[in-house]
Amino acid sequence: MTDNPGYLVSKVLSKEEVAHRCFKIGFDSILKFQPGQFVMIWLPDIDEIPMSISHSGPDFTGITVKIVGEATEALGSVSKGDRIRVRGPYGKGFEPSGERPLLVAGGIGAAPLLPLAKQLAGRKSKIRAIIGARTQNELVLTDEFSDLGAETEISTDDGSAGFHGTAAELCRETVGKLEFDSIYCCGPEPMIVTIVEIAQRNGIWGQASVEKMMKCGIGICGSCAISDRLVCRDGPIFDLAHLDELHSMNKIF
Amino acid sequence: MTDNPGYLVSKVLSKEEVAHRCFKIGFDSILKFQPGQFVMIWLPDIDEIPMSISHSGPDFTGITVKIVGEATEALGSVSKGDRIRVRGPYGKGFEPSGERPLLVAGGIGAAPLLPLAKQLAGRKSKIRAIIGARTQNELVLTDEFSDLGAETEISTDDGSAGFHGTAAELCRETVGKLEFDSIYCCGPEPMIVTIVEIAQRNGIWGQASVEKMMKCGIGICGSCAISDRLVCRDGPIFDLAHLDELHSMNKIF
Amino acid sequence: MNVSIEVELFGQRMKNPTMLASGILGTTADLLLSAVKGGAGAVVTKSIGKKPRDGHANPTVFEYNCGMLNALGLPNPGIDHFEKELSKLKGKEIFFIGSVFGSDGSEFSELAVRMERAGASAVELNLSCPHAKGLGAEIGSDPESVEIITQAVASSVEIPVIAKLTPNTSDIVALGKAAERGGADAVVAINTLKAMAIEPYLRKPALGNVIGGLSGQAVKPVGLRCVYELYEALDIPIIGAGGIESGIDAVEYLMAGASAVQVGTAIRGKGMAIFAEICAEIEDFMRSEGYKEVGDLRGLAHD
């Protein structure tokens, strides 16, 4: 089990719309976490859902939520002062590594990568970040990455901003031009599949954050299983090499 | 709650007949205890009974049991290597005090007083001990008290050894002749009643170990209640002044 | 903020919603008074029968890391002696509830009448002790006997009648409804869960009676569920019990639907002072959460 304080009923301290229907929310609990770890947030009468920790400060912890359905809608509707119940952090976080890391985020996938960028920046790594989205107003947390000193490039599927194409395509181009010693990514499955392939082909070590339906979050129900691994316990961060293996055995995606 | 390690299944290391149908038994558990505290010893299929801790060493704890019925008979019949289950220590122990303490034991009452004598001896108190019994072969632990440097006097109801009379009578005589600044006693109820009276009359502070039927030993069942005190939790050691008060309210004995 | 934790239970005022549970130190008048001194709003006596009874052989308790087991077997001095003991409470301002056990309606009624005469504010029927032959849960898990016994008692005394229910059943609501039909003024849920412990190194059950009752923290989720279910089905008040150790535990029971709560096992650690502590914690909770009356908490988890 991860070192976690169990259940916390936390008060919402801040809320900011960082993209179209996407909110950065800070709450007043202090969680010891590793970038990539997640919490389970309970929206009474609706659902309890996993959210990566996206930022934190000395007296708060934060998440960034993209509204996609009922529970995220409810979470996106909390106001300052409201209370939410949080448990965790759960799972295995990223292993910060490399002097020239490349971070690739698809959509809300930027959330777990942001605290990693902060950690890497602290290690004086020269970070390059690719932030992709379908369209300009869905780009998430780009300023936050730049503020950390990451060379940040943008991609949009519709070309409304930055590179015209997917984050995975921009990643392939970038890896072709520059040298990296690690790749970290989070985003939709097809993106991860492509990046796994890019990393393997170029011999670059890396990790990805993987999403699966979560129920218990504590490694007991099996709902998040990929083969014999549990995303909530053994993940959500997996080595790209391991994902490649699972993929070639048809055990994932 | 006292600081106790819960349940211990202990092996009997030594057994010695110290008087008629009275055995000193050492077992291989190490208990942190105060003189006067007791343990509950389970004799499967028979009973679980309270026993004062009467001695101890770096690698053992010991009791001294007088056979009076079925459970003590079973306890007195254990052999070296047998196992007994012990829980505790429970209760409040003696407060060692005084430069010239008087210890008065009636019969098996010597058991809880022996570790007290050891503690007082360690404090360089000048100890006087009165060990009484009905008859010579029921005298318990007299050598042990002498070995600790206590001036030990003996009484027997039938005069078969030492003072002819009860321990309480010898106590009254002794207090009449010598100065004491504390009295500790354990033994049958009438003995304690008399000593309470002696101590009050002579203005000597003191404590007694009191016996009551014990079931839980942990202050929940009420079986050992004296007024609103529980012998297992608030005792078995009580100040003589408190016993005097209870006695005058007809709340004890 | 001013908060009030006073409650009214069947028309009687209790200074707070906490009660000493039956069987925990409720053996003498002085101990009952010490619970009141410790802060209990009401006290329930040890369950009393017609005749003195030794109870089961020791070991009668087994401590477990999340609760405890007991198989005391209803030791008690019998009603004749206990009546005398209770007479010491005469004139004292104390809300005391006489707990009784028996094997049929007439025994229960007779004991209830004696408790009423001894000054009890209410009588609690132990229909739920899980480790006594022909008594407690053995009769209390059948709705029909619960109704018959409750009715027999209700028609014999003027004081309120409380039926204490067993969780060792597939349907505690059926038991609660039977008590209500029989005329109970309230129910208590829960008594202990039927359970046992084994000492592996001695190869023996760790209780003299083999089977005992589990109480304390371990049973809180079961107690909460029983109170919650009963609240949905009954009109009479419910008194919650099972693993209550803190004000927050008590609040949870109140939100599940309890009008008052009983505390038993937790006394082992903290003594009678636990009542004042629990009450202070309830008040703290009410202040920080903005509740004025403790009754406002009742049933909140059902909204």
Next chain:
Amino acid sequence: MNVSIEVELFGQRMKNPTMLASGILGTTADLLLSAVKGGAGAVVTKSIGKKPRDGHANPTVFEYNCGMLNALGLPNPGIDHFEKELSKLKGKEIFFIGSVFGSDGSEFSELAVRMERAGASAVELNLSCPHAKGLGAEIGSDPESVEIITQAVASSVEIPVIAKLTPNTSDIVALGKAAERGGADAVVAINTLKAMAIEPYLRKPALGNVIGGLSGQAVKPVGLRCVYELYEALDIPIIGAGGIESGIDAVEYLMAGASAVQVGTAIRGKGMAIFAEICAEIEDFMRSEGYKEVGDLRGLAHD
């Protein structure tokens, strides 16, 4: 000293008496295999029904300091899909038991037949899930339905039939006897206790389904008692479950009368490696206490 922890259960050899309990990670062939790799003597699948089922809304678990609550509500991919999953176990030497749930004898039988075809060594009937409408304990607390369903299954399959019993009853022995009459080859005791939790600061039941099942340490004394009672009354083997976390816990269940044990909640902390750990502890106990065969421990607490 050489000790053997091999057991024979209805004529089948198990390398040790530990099993993965139903519903804990038994959702994929790979996870079942990882339990075997972790040291389990046998594995029970998640309970499977006829149709895919999402189960209850989250929160589906609540961690409690002495156990946990779950109200997963039998989420499962349905037998059609699960049969394919199980086909991956073909050829592997693995003692796996297919757990099934349904609403009547014919549903149970149909599922059991499918499990048999999929290669299950035995079928386990979930007559005991405490939080699914019209399923599990709702039918499993009536001895008559237990008998009828067991009988329907027993007459449809060749493989051994195991009835998993609920502790949410006043009389588990009646349920065990009904299963035995119906032709069960073994029983499992216990499934979870009907329970709930409340989040006081949000004034809400802490599980999506409100009511859930309590498992883990808290229920061990109840599980031991059920196994002990069943052992006195039944001729068929009993498989113990409830709060087993260590070899000593397992030994206690064996002494109460279990022929094998299941481990569920404890996996949360230690992962599948817990099986090897428990087995090593059982062996240590046997060595230090002088037992040669693990079967020698069975029922010792009854002497």
